[in-house]
Amino acid sequence: MSWLEVKDVDLFYGKVQALRGLSFGVEQGEIVALLGNNGAGKSTTLNMVSGIFRPATGSVNWDGHDITKIKAHKLVEMGIAQVPEGRRIFSTMTVEENLKLGGYTVRDKATITRRIERVFHLMPRLGERRSQEGGTLSGGEQQMLAIGRALITSPKLLLLDEPSMGLAPLLVAQVMEIIHHINEAGTTVLIVEQNAKAALKIAHRAYVIDNGTVTLSGPAAELAQDQRVIEAYLGM
Amino acid sequence: MTQVILNGLFVGSFYALIALGYSMVYGIIKLLNFAHGDIFMFGAYIGMTCLVAIPGIGSLGIGALAVILLVSIVLTGTTGVLIEALAYRPLRTAPRLSVLITAVGMSFFLEYGVRQIWGPDPQPWPSNGRLSDFLSTTDATGAKQQLSVPIFDGALTYSQLVILAFAVVLMAALALYIGKTREGRAMRAIALDQRAASLMGVNVNATISRVFFIGSAMAGVAGVMHGAYYSSITFLMGFLLGLKAFTAAVIGGIGNLYGAMLGGLTLGLLESIGTTLLGGEWKDVFAFVFLILFLTVKPTGILGERVVERM
Ligand SMILES: Nc1ncnc2c1ncn2[C@@H]1O[C@H](COP(=O)(O)OP(=O)(O)OP(=O)(O)O)[C@@H](O)[C@H]1O
Ligand SMILES: [Mg+2]
Numbered sequence: 258m259s260w261l262e263v264k265d266v267d268l269f270y271g272k273v274q275a276l277r278g279l280s281f282g283v284e285q286g287e288i289v290a291l292l293g294n295n296g297a298g299k300s301t302t303l304n305m306v307s308g309i310f311r312p313a314t315g316s317v318n319w320d321g322h323d324i325t326k327i328k329a330h331k332l333v334e335m336g337i338a339q340v341p342e343g344r345r346i347f348s349t350m351t352v353e354e355n356l357k358l359g360g361y362t363v364r365d366k367a368t369i370t371r372r373i374e375r376v377f378h379l380m381p382r383l384g385e386r387r388s389q390e391g392g393t394l395s396g397g398e399q400q401m402l403a404i405g406r407a408l409i410t411s412p413k414l415l416l417l418d419e420p421s422m423g424l425a426p427l428l429v430a431q432v433m434e435i436i437h438h439i440n441e442a443g444t445t446v447l448i449v450e451q452n453a454k455a456a457l458k459i460a461h462r463a464y465v466i467d468n469g470t471v472t473l474s475g476p477a478a479e480l481a482q483d484q485r486v487i488e489a490y491l492g493m
Numbered sequence: 494m495t496q497v498i499l500n501g502l503f504v505g506s507f508y509a510l511i512a513l514g515y516s517m518v519y520g521i522i523k524l525l526n527f528a529h530g531d532i533f534m535f536g537a538y539i540g541m542t543c544l545v546a547i548p549g550i551g552s553l554g555i556g557a558l559a560v561i562l563l564v565s566i567v568l569t570g571t572t573g574v575l576i577e578a579l580a581y582r583p584l585r586t587a588p589r590l591s592v593l594i595t596a597v598g599m600s601f602f603l604e605y606g607v608r609q610i611w612g613p614d615p616q617p618w619p620s621n622g623r624l625s626d627f628l629s630t631t632d633a634t635g636a637k638q639q640l641s642v643p644i645f646d647g648a649l650t651y652s653q654l655v656i657l658a659f660a661v662v663l664m665a666a667l668a669l670y671i672g673k674t675r676e677g678r679a680m681r682a683i684a685l686d687q688r689a690a691s692l693m694g695v696n697v698n699a700t701i702s703r704v705f706f707i708g709s710a711m712a713g714v715a716g717v718m719h720g721a722y723y724s725s726i727t728f729l730m731g732f733l734l735g736l737k738a739f740t741a742a743v744i745g746g747i748g749n750l751y752g753a754m755l756g757g758l759t760l761g762l763l764e765s766i767g768t769t770l771l772g773g774e775w776k777d778v779f780a781f782v783f784l785i786l787f788l789t790v791k792p793t794g795i796l797g798e799r800v801v802e803r804m
Contacts, residue, residue, distance in 0.1 A: 328696075345686050345688065358693045358695075361678075
């Protein structure tokens with residue numbers, strides 16, 4: 258069994274089925290990319306792993322626990338953090354308050370302060386704007402903040418939902434660089450991306466999801482050469 | 494004129510205390526909790542009952558008020574938590590109107606539940622818990638004389654001063670709690686984005702319960718102070734005061750804590766000045782004229798637009 262193992266999952270929104278027999282795994286230390294078209298079920302998958310949505314059938318196991326029914330806030334405490342689609346920054350709170358909320362489950366204040374400083378070190382633009390309201394940051398800065406906020410718990414598993422969305426190419430490279438760095442430092446990463454090219458560059462392995470189920474999988478370097486992936490996602 | 498302003502501020506502090514609970518709940522789950530005024534009433538009944546039922550409470554002097562405040566805080570807070578868990582939580586994803594109607598039903602339940610237990614008649618506040626009695630002297634003829642402090646060309650009695658000071662301290666403590674602590678931040682986070690808050694590890698249900706406890710307990714405190722000051726309580730007293738507190742919340746900008754405080758004091762002042770100019774029979778008309786005025790002209794309240802999403 259993989260470190261994170263999603264197995265035969267069906268998930269419904271009311272009558273709409275979003276995931277159909279979805280199965281995949283992530284090993285500790287990896288960067289794994291989930292690729293797929295709009296509406297394929299990528300965000301649903303991340304939110305299921307995060308405990309926001311519960312599958313109707315199938316199971317999610319992680320780090321030796323069956324986490325299928327564990328609530329979202331518990332999973333954060335256990336070590337799963339998510340950078341959600343659309344960033345979801347707390348708009349009227351300052352950068353610093355957003356980061357403190359990221360550390361909500363960390364009881365020790367000194368630890369939170371230290372980790373916030375570490376985020377400022379990793380992303381100096383945020384440090385310069387620590388008292389600015391989150392809603393007034395640029396899109397790129399908000400993305401940095403969303404990532405920084407997810408790091409304050411020092412998660413074992415980091416889920417990222419389209420971190421490159423709406424960013425200029427230079428910034429996409431920067432964000433991917435940061436993710437690569439976070440992974441080097443010991444955090445396992447599961448990343449959803451529309452920008453398949455950027456994601457495949459840093460990922461070890463990738464899955465292609467279509468209509469709620471895995472249609473292709475393999476090492477990132479191989480998928481980047483795969484004719485089907487190139488046509489569908491790399492736009493060449 | 495000074496006296497008119499002082500009276501307005503005094504009454505306004507009651508509105509503000511109750512408006513806070515209205516506003517906190519609206520801020521966090523976008524529900525107009527019409528049962529909130531009745532929690533205020535319930536708090537007063539709990540205080541009254543304790544004064545009658547706890548043996549030896551009369552020997553505590555003014556300490557009796559501290560005891561009944563404490564009991565009232567615990568019981569009204571718990572009632573608020575139960576109401577949310579039993580009546581509102583199951584409807585969290587239901588259309589807003591369903592929850593609103595449930596809140597109105599909850600209001601009736603509390604009013605007529607209390608009427609069932611304590612009866613329909615106004616209840617006198619027991620003499621061992623009347624604030625003015627503790628804060629007065631007996632003059633040469635044996636008549637009680639309220640102590641008071643002159644302020645410019647007006648005066649506040651000690652009782653009014655105590656209540657006003659208590660309200661100010663409570664509001665300041667709440668502002669600090671919401672603004673500076675981890676739990677307060679979690680409340681503001683839920684008000685802004687519930688999903689994002691749970692992704693930060695915030696236990697949304699527990700935090701909403703906490704909001705209901707604090708808001709209801711503040712109303713309970715106001716209820717006890719109301720009874721101790723006005724010396725008579727009725728099972729319908731929460732209806733009018735609840736509506737006025739709601740008005741105060743709207744005037745200040747509903748969902749905003751400073752707005753609730755500002756709105757409460759503003760409404761108290763407007764009422765006091767208005768009745769001086771036009772006569773006491775107009776007292777209750779003002780609140781609702783201002784409610785309608787604000788809802789049509791500036792529905793976001795004094796503290797502006799963006800604060801509506803704030804707590
Ligand atoms: N809250 C919801 N209620 C009903 N249907 C939903 C809900 N959220 C998602 N869906 C549906 O589930 C399917 C999968 O959605 P999901 O958001 O997981 O897609 P995605 O792969 O993340 O797409 P995108 O790349 O556009 O973000 C879609 O058909 C979507 O319409
Ligand atoms: Mg998505």
